[in-house]
Amino acid sequence: MPFRSGFVALVGRPNVGKSTLVNACMGEKVAITSPVAQTTRKRLRAVVNTPNSQLVIIDTPGLHKPKDSLGKELNQAALAELADADVVAFLVDATKPVGTGDAWVARHVDGSEADFKLLVITKADKATPEQVTSQLAAARELAHFDDELVISAREGFNVDAFVKLVSAHLPEGPKWFPDDMDTDATPEDLVAEFVREKLFLNLRQEVPHSIGVICDDIEYAKDGHASVTATVLVEREGQKGIVVGKGGSMIKLVGTEARRDVERLLGCKVYLDLSVRVQPQWRRDANEIRRLGYSAED
Numbered sequence: 275m276p277f278r279s280g281f282v283a284l285v286g287r288p289n290v291g292k293s294t295l296v297n298a299c300m301g302e303k304v305a306i307t308s309p310v311a312q313t314t315r316k317r318l319r320a321v322v323n324t325p326n327s328q329l330v331i332i333d334t335p336g337l338h339k340p341k342d343s344l345g346k347e348l349n350q351a352a353l354a355e356l357a358d359a360d361v362v363a364f365l366v367d368a369t370k371p372v373g374t375g376d377a378w379v380a381r382h383v384d385g386s387e388a389d390f391k392l393l394v395i396t397k398a399d400k401a402t403p404e405q406v407t408s409q410l411a412a413a414r415e416l417a418h419f420d421d422e423l424v425i426s427a428r429e430g431f432n433v434d435a436f437v438k439l440v441s442a443h444l445p446e447g448p449k450w451f452p453d454d455m456d457t458d459a460t461p462e463d464l465v466a467e468f469v470r471e472k473l474f475l476n477l478r479q480e481v482p483h484s485i486g487v488i489c490d491d492i493e494y495a496k497d498g499h500a501s502v503t504a505t506v507l508v509e510r511e512g513q514k515g516i517v518v519g520k521g522g523s524m525i526k527l528v529g530t531e532a533r534r535d536v537e538r539l540l541g542c543k544v545y546l547d548l549s550v551r552v553q554p555q556w557r558r559d560a561n562e563i564r565r566l567g568y569s570a571e572d
């Protein structure tokens with residue numbers, strides 16, 4: 275049996291379940307997930323190895339109608355991934371009516387030159403069989419697909435089938451990444467993503483979209499622990515108050531929760547130092563967006 279390898283782009287509206295599927299394929303936490311849309315700002319490449327294949331899965335930012343520079347950069351990043359991919363998986367949420375947002379993404383899928391286009395209905399555990407059937411019928415109308423699959427990444431339903439089906443349609447080729455490397459995101463990228471995830475989860479709708487996180491430094495000490503410093507960027511003084519919380523309670527909670535993930539990532543005890551800085555309009559400032567690594571060109 276020939277060895278197959280290649281790039282698999284996951285595309286879909288924000289919140290459709292892309293990061294959760296990446297995590298399920300990986301069996302560990304590399305992408306971050308939250309109930310708030312537009313969690314995925316950075317592209318992450320997650321590498322899944324099977325005995326006969328290597329899938330480089332690209333978790334793109336959710337495509338959506340852009341409202342500001344950050345939105346535009348995110349779309350560009352996602353569209354650039356589509357252009358390069360061998361396989362494109364178009365994800366549709368089983369629980370939300372197929373709408374103009376899906377149609378907009380699907381037009382780009384139709385325009386991509388990927389060899390294999392797969393329609394994936396996500397969150398099947400939350401939908402009735404009738405809902406799933408009607409979503410399939412509606413999504414089929416949006417673009418040409420070579421195959422389709424219904425999954426629940428949360429329950430692990432059909433995740434193996436997804437990996438198997440995609441593997442079978444990758445071109446014959448070598449391993450792109452060594453076996454022991456499962457993502458090309460740096461530890462700093464992942465730390466920033468973990469912190470942002472906890473902020474999203476704890477703050478819900480209050481400020482999340484005005485938040486950026488930079489991991490400034492990871493320093494390993496002789497006694498085996500790591501000192502990690504990260505900065506949370508907000509746009510207004512009032513938002514800083516919310517992020518810091520009463521008597522520092524919110525930032526402390528976020529730090530404690532994020533530290534657990536960072537310890538798992540780095541495999542050692544971690545001191546996590548979080549600070550909050552007000553930087554008005556950072557989302558409209560293209561340079562700052564690039565510095566935070568959310569750009570299509572990095």
Ligand SMILES: Nc1nc2c(ncn2[C@@H]2O[C@H](COP(=O)(O)OP(=O)(O)OP(=O)(O)O)[C@@H](O)[C@H]2O)c(=O)[nH]1
Pocket residue numbers: 286287288289290291292293294295306307308309310311312313314315334335336337396397398399400425426427428429
């Ligand atoms: N019940 C259920 N919930 C799911 C499933 N997959 C994802 N979710 C939930 O849907 C929400 C969004 O999931 P994400 O994986 O972050 O979605 P995403 O497409 O990466 O989102 P963006 O980063 O905004 O593009 C989270 O609350 C997930 O827990 C699933 O299979 N079943």
